Amino acid sequence: MAAPDIVMYEEEFNQIKGIIAKLRVDANSKVVFLVDKNGQQIAAHGEIEHLDTTSLASLTAGNVAATDGLARLIGEKEFSILFHEGEKDNIHISIVASRVILVVIFDERSSLGLVRLRVKKASEELNRVFSNIMAKVEKERANVGTTFESPFAEITDEDIDSLFS
Amino acid sequence: MTFINYASREINCKIVYYGPGLCGKTTNLQWIYEKTNPNAKGKLISLATETDRTLFFDFLPLELGTVRGFKTRFHLYTVPGQVFYDASRKLILKGVDGVIFVADSQVERMDANVEAIDNLIVNLKSQGYDLLNIPYILQLNKRDLPNVATVDEMRKALSRKTPPEPVIEACAARGTGVFETLKGVAKLVLADLTKTS
Ligand SMILES: Nc1nc2c(ncn2[C@@H]2O[C@H](COP(=O)(O)OP(=O)(O)OP(=O)(O)O)[C@@H](O)[C@H]2O)c(=O)[nH]1
Numbered sequence: 001m002a003a004p005d006i007v008m009y010e011e012e013f014n015q016i017k018g019i020i021a022k023l024r025v026d027a028n029s030k031v032v033f034l035v036d037k038n039g040q041q042i043a044a045h046g047e048i049e050h051l052d053t054t055s056l057a058s059l060t061a062g063n064v065a066a067t068d069g070l071a072r073l074i075g076e077k078e079f080s081i082l083f084h085e086g087e088k089d090n091i092h093i094s095i096v097a098s099r100v101i102l103v104v105i106f107d108e109r110s111s112l113g114l115v116r117l118r119v120k121k122a123s124e125e126l127n128r129v130f131s132n133i134m135a136k137v138e139k140e141r142a143n144v145g146t147t148f149e150s151p152f153a154e155i156t157d158e159d160i161d162s163l164f165s
Numbered sequence: 166m167t168f169i170n171y172a173s174r175e176i177n178c179k180i181v182y183y184g185p186g187l188c189g190k191t192t193n194l195q196w197i198y199e200k201t202n203p204n205a206k207g208k209l210i211s212l213a214t215e216t217d218r219t220l221f222f223d224f225l226p227l228e229l230g231t232v233r234g235f236k237t238r239f240h241l242y243t244v245p246g247q248v249f250y251d252a253s254r255k256l257i258l259k260g261v262d263g264v265i266f267v268a269d270s271q272v273e274r275m276d277a278n279v280e281a282i283d284n285l286i287v288n289l290k291s292q293g294y295d296l297l298n299i300p301y302i303l304q305l306n307k308r309d310l311p312n313v314a315t316v317d318e319m320r321k322a323l324s325r326k327t328p329p330e331p332v333i334e335a336c337a338a339r340g341t342g343v344f345e346t347l348k349g350v351a352k353l354v355l356a357d358l359t360k361t362s
């Protein structure tokens with residue numbers, strides 16, 4: 001497989017949840033969430049009870065992918081920040097550790113300037129966590145030639161059928 | 166790029182439906198959406214033109230249940246089949262774990278099928294994948310129509326793997342073969358996790 005899988009362990013997962021919870025408060029925002037570039041949600045925090053975070057994740061990733069495509073067309077590497085302004089709510093999207101997307105939703109209780117500032121700080125922390133994760137994954141792979149242990153080593157037809165029952 | 170979360174014991178896989186324009190990719194997703202238990206599915210998102218042609222993608226998240234203690238989610242995407250949307254097709258293949266090629270069985274669409282498979286191979290390559298190594302199913306759709314090529318003819322024209330990929334006959338409009346196809350690729354994807362590292 002081309003790209004290394006993202007693997008999330010307890011320790012880093014808790015650190016990530018801590019960072020985005022803090023960002024939500026510091027940026028005075030409604031929702032903060034983290035998605036991988038393929039549209040899989042990693043973590044979310046804030047007023048998410050009435051929010052379809054799965055759809056949000058997929059559309060955000062689509063949005064970033066399309067914008068990346070546009071950037072390359074005009075000779076840019078990427079547009080590192082996307083901002084959508086609504087009547088009440090606004091969305092601030094940025095790329096962290098070149099592989100994950102950080103999304104902040106905020107209203108008039110905050111401002112673009114504040115969000116930008118706080119996102120910058122949180123991004124540095126997230127960068128650190130993600131490089132730890134990648135290091136761990138690499139280490140695990142290199143370990144005594146064993147392949148990365150999959151919980152699905154001997155998946156059966158019955159397993160699959162039970163999923164779709 | 167499968168996403169395994171050991172902390173919350175979740176695994177997320179991305180499946181892409183590929184194929185020429187009007188072959189029935191969106192119809193596959195619509196059937197799955199209609200027939201899936203409400204608490205196992207999210208919204209079906211369709212970014213489509215006013216004439217219901219896929220413009221960017223369709224997206225359907227499924228939360229199927231637990232395998233070996235892991236909550237298993239499949240994110241199903243379709244690509245736009247029309248030739249000129251190639252840039253979008255490339256983007257959607259990013260991070261793909263399994264591909265379903267939906268072929269249109271009508272004789273007059275055989276050239277379009279071949280062109281779309283060649284395009285799939287090129288676009289997979291541009292994302293660093295090789296069709297030969299990726300979990301892959303060939304679905305022969307629209308078997309209900311009168312003017313279809315035989316299964317043998319279609320295998321000959323469209324099969325690209327050795328050993329040959331699983332081939333499933335379908336009529337997506339009535340649901341025939343739709344879940345069989347999805348299960349087939351799901352199994353390949355989960356089994357493939359053991360080999361990816
Ligand atoms: N007779 C018949 N018609 C089908 C079948 N599956 C799909 N169709 C019809 O084919 C047409 C196109 O189907 P879509 O699912 O929109 O095709 P698509 O592959 O998503 O097309 P694009 O979005 O342009 O790439 C629709 O009118 C469907 O009802 C089938 O099994 N039999």
Ligand SMILES: [Mg+2]
Pocket residue numbers: 190191192217218219243244245246
């Ligand atoms: Mg479509």
